[in-house]
Amino acid sequence: MKKLLKPVEPVLEKGLDTVGSFIHTHPKINFLFGALFGAFDGLLRSARETTHTQPFIRNNYDVKRFMGAVLVALVAGWVLPAMYFYGWQGVVSKLLVSFIIGIFVVDVIWAIIAREEHISEGGFVSCLFIPAILPPQAPLWLVGLGAALAIIFRNILGGVGNNLVNPALFSRLFLTICFPALLVTGYQTPFVGIPDLHTFRYGLDAVTHATPFTAFKTGGETTSYLSLLLGTANGSMGETCRLALILSGLWLIKMRVANWRIPASYLGSVLILSVFFSLILGRTVAPPLFQLLSGGLILGAFFMATDPITATYNQTAKWIFGAGCGLITVLIRNFTTLPEGVMYSILLMNLLAIPIQSLMVKIRYRV
Amino acid sequence: MSVKRCMRSYLSQPSFPRQKNVFVKKENTRFQGGFYLPDAYPLQFCSIIEDISSDGTPEMFQFKVPDQKVAHIIVNLCPTEPWALPNWVILKHKTPSFLNMLKEIKTNYFPGAVLSLAINEGECRTVEDAKKFASNEDWMRVFPLYAKYPQDDPVLLLKVILGIEVSFGQDTKSLGVLILDAQTVSAIYESCILRNKVDxxxxxxxxxxxxxxxxxxxxxxxxxxxxxxxxxxxxxxxxxxxxxxxxxxxxxxxxxxxxxxxxxxxxxxxxxxxxxxxxxxxxxxILTTNLLGELRRCVYCNYCDNICPVDLEPALYYHSYTRGEKHKARLYNLEKCIECGLCSFICPSKLELLHIIKECKALDKQHEKIT
Incomplete structure (x- = not known):
């Protein structure tokens, strides 16, 4: 590999240097493409900065790899399965709309208004989430609007590192309030089998069906656990293939990007509470395994709730945070008319994370 | 001369420390956090030792017996940094003769003291020899330790071996504890027992x-x-x-x-x-002064408190510092910090956490002076 890349290196290095100096000498180009070039350059080359204070050596692990790991896990966890189940064209077009509207339109306008030096590259993860948490038949304008709202909320709340709540979920909350009909319908039935050219491109034609949880609430029927696990049951675009989500989530935990305490406490509390309520109330409450595998719980537990910025910093508080998410999810799912509670639970606990964190700090240090 | 060392064998060299990880068996250590440095920086040494003489008159090594009564001697044979002097250079694979040296120093200078040997548990032969030797001597105890940085810091050594909590920078001699490394032991033996000049x-x-x-x-x-x-x-x-x-x-x-x-x-x-x-x-x-990443804002990744050997949360100091509330940092057990630098070392946002801690500590001292 090293030998293969050796002849390319001087050419590439020179090219990057030329482009870099061109961008830095032209403020307008720097404004629009500086961040993009910086991200690309950062991917290909190491930083130039050196240490000036103790310790003089640093570990080979940075935020870029952190973000890269999340992107890789999301692609493996939902983009690839969704391409199979719903056809690649829909997935790719939605991703393109989400990225272009979110990053190149809204973020750029924001940067102009806020007089920032250049756009930041932190919106990629949010924009990758937007199509995943909307129904497969959501129109493109809805995806674009969702991405725009997510980036606006992220910027209003202070950008990467300062988010109060998960911006992608917050934008979905907004869409749920504004366009309830679009978010209740449009759950396309996933394609199963060996795809031909047509289904590979478009998926199944416009066959929609209620989500497993809505079906349970209206008719009391449960979907088979295997189809929920493999992704052949319908739901939002990115939440159906739970097996891929669990595997990529576990990889994130192994890479120590996601903190294992949050998925463990979230899923654990959902399981315990649903067993508890099933024992007391019987069939009116969804069965525990069905609750674990349906809806956006797996996606939320491994990818949304673990977002370190919106969760608590203290490790003990993470258990409380996860358990709180689980409690709210089970309560909303079983005792309200809402079909799904993961989004509300994570958003609510994001807000509660601040008092929980300060309370834990007070208990721990007795201040 | 080939040097056989009984090192821990690792299948791979992870770029990240093995600690508090659900997938890895908990190691037999008595403190959480820390970092096994030889994993990340495996150093090999040339086995020939070259002599370099000074141009002027060389200084002499002098050992001064402390004024206070010494109740405990800790001999540190557990260097945790790969660039520190390895044990085999001093011990020369003859652990019993080194221990006899220790015995003679103890009987001549510290007759009432208890001697604790902290040995890298990876060096099995040394540990075995020392245990065999200690079974005949009631004044000697052997502690095989996992050589995870900063295990050899006085604060952690005293906590693990004697169960005493000391604060960072405190003089251990006032507690009656003397900490020596292998080279100092052999120098004391040469200069005080054999009466040779050590320069x-x-x-x-x-x-x-x-x-x-x-x-x-x-x-x-x-x-x-x-x-x-x-x-x-x-x-x-x-x-x-x-x-x-x-x-x-x-x-x-x-x-x-x-x-x-x-x-x-x-x-x-x-x-x-x-x-x-x-x-x-x-x-x-790796092992250059490059930052290996870009400076970012704190993303609350918990790496710093996972790696902290004294169980602190360095990100709290960072937040107090950036908010301009340096004085608040000392509410969060700031005085416990042993300044090992692992938080800055591991931080993926490349924040200068140790520098911030030192600044907050300096403020603490100023505050004490005023009041």
């Missing part, structure tokens, strides 16, 4: 800026410039550190003379330029 010490030279990692026998008072002569790579800029790049200091004046407190000299390449494809060429960047 030189072994120093480990390592790092990416050198042609070869080696151990040299240097007369005290030799300048660093003379030691490094003809040993540094000609290409590129380099920076010199004494006593390791983690806890040690940078030396800009190379005419500085070395004394007994210098254990090792680490010369690192500066690498203040961009390197193509850092993913596949991490060996080119």
């Amino acid at each position: 030189s010490r072994l120093i480990v030279l390592s790092g990416t800026g050198l042609k070869e990692n080696e151990i040299v026998n240097v007369q005290l008072g030799t300048s660093i410039e003379k030691i490094l002569k003809n040993k540094v790579k000609e290409t590129g800029k380099y920076r010199v550190f004494i006593n390791g790049p983690l806890r040690g200091n940078e030396i800009t004046d190379l005419s500085q003379k070395i004394n007994w407190s210098v254990n090792n000299i680490v010369v690192l390449e500066e690498k203040n330029r961009k390197v193509m494809f850092p993913m596949i060429k991490s060996d080119e960047l």
Whole structure:
């Protein structure tokens, strides 16, 4: 590999240097493409900065790899399965709309208004989430609007590192309030089998069906656990293939990007509470395994709730945070008319994370 | 001379520490956090020891028996930094003769003291020999320790071996505890028991800026410039550190003379330029002074409190500091910090956490002076 890349290196290095100096000498180009070039350059080359204070050596692990790991896990966890189940064209077009509207339109306008030096590259993860948490038949304008709202909320709340709540979920909350009909319908039935050219491109034609949880609430029927696990049951675009989500989530935990305490406490509390309520109330409450595998719980537990910025910093508080998410999810799912509670639970606990964190700090240090 | 060392064998070299991880069996250590440095920085040394003499009159090693009564002696045979002096250089694979040296020092100077040996548990033969020796001597105890940095810090050594909590920077002699390393023990034996003159010490030279990692026998008072002569790579800029790049200091004046407190000299390449494809060429960047990443905002990743050996949450200090509330930092057990530098070392946002901690501590001292 090293030998293969050796002849390319001087050419590439020179090219990057030329482009870099061109961008830095032209403020307008720097404004629009500086961040993009910086991200690309950062991917290909190491930083130039050196240490000036103790310790003089640093570990080979940075935020870029952190973000890269999340992107890789999301692609493996939902983009690839969704391409199979719903056809690649829909997935790719939605991703393109989400990225272009979110990053190149809204973020750029924001940067102009806020007089920032250049756009930041932190919106990629949010924009990758937007199509995943909307129904497969959501129109493109809805995806674009969702991405725009997510980036606006992220910027209003202070950008990467300062988010109060998960911006992608917050934008979905907004869409749920504004366009309830679009978010209740449009759950396309996933394609199963060996795809031909047509289904590979478009998926199944416009066959929609209620989500497993809505079906349970209206008719009391449960979907088979295997189809929920493999992704052949319908739901939002990115939440159906739970097996891929669990595997990529576990990889994130192994890479120590996601903190294992949050998925463990979230899923654990959902399981315990649903067993508890099933024992007391019987069939009116969804069965525990069905609750674990349906809806956006797996996606939320491994990818949304673990977002370190919106969760608590203290490790003990993470258990409380996860358990709180689980409690709210089970309560909303079983005792309200809402079909799904993961989004509300994570958003609510994001807000509660601040008092929980300060309370834990007070208990721990007795201040 | 081939040196057989009973090292821990690892299947792979993870770029990340093994601790508090659900998938890895918990190690037999008595503190959480820390970092097993030889995993990330495996250093090999040339086995020939070169002598370097000073130009002027060499200084003498002098051992002063402390005024206070010594109740405990801790001999530290558990160097945790890969650039520190390895045990085999002093022990020469003859642990019993080293222990006999210790016995003689103890009977002559510290008759009432209890002696604790902290040994790297990876060096099985040394541990076995020491245990065999200690079974006949009731004043000696052996503690095999996992050589995870900063296990050899006085605060953690005292906590693990004697169960005493001391604060960072406190003089252990006032508690009746004397901590010695292997080289000091052999120097005490030479100078006080055999009455020979000791005017030189072994120093480990390592790092990416050198042609070869080696151990040299240097007369005290030799300048660093003379030691490094003809040993540094000609290409590129380099920076010199004494006593390791983690806890040690940078030396800009190379005419500085070395004394007994210098254990090792680490010369690192500066690498203040961009390197193509850092993913596949991490060996080119590792153990240089490059930041290995860009400066970002704190993302609350919990790496700093996972790695902290004294169970602190360094990100809290960072937040107090950036909010301009330095005085609040000391509410969060700031005085417990042993300044090992692991939080800054691990931080993926490359924040200068140790620098912030030191500044907050300095404020604490100012505050004490005023009140």
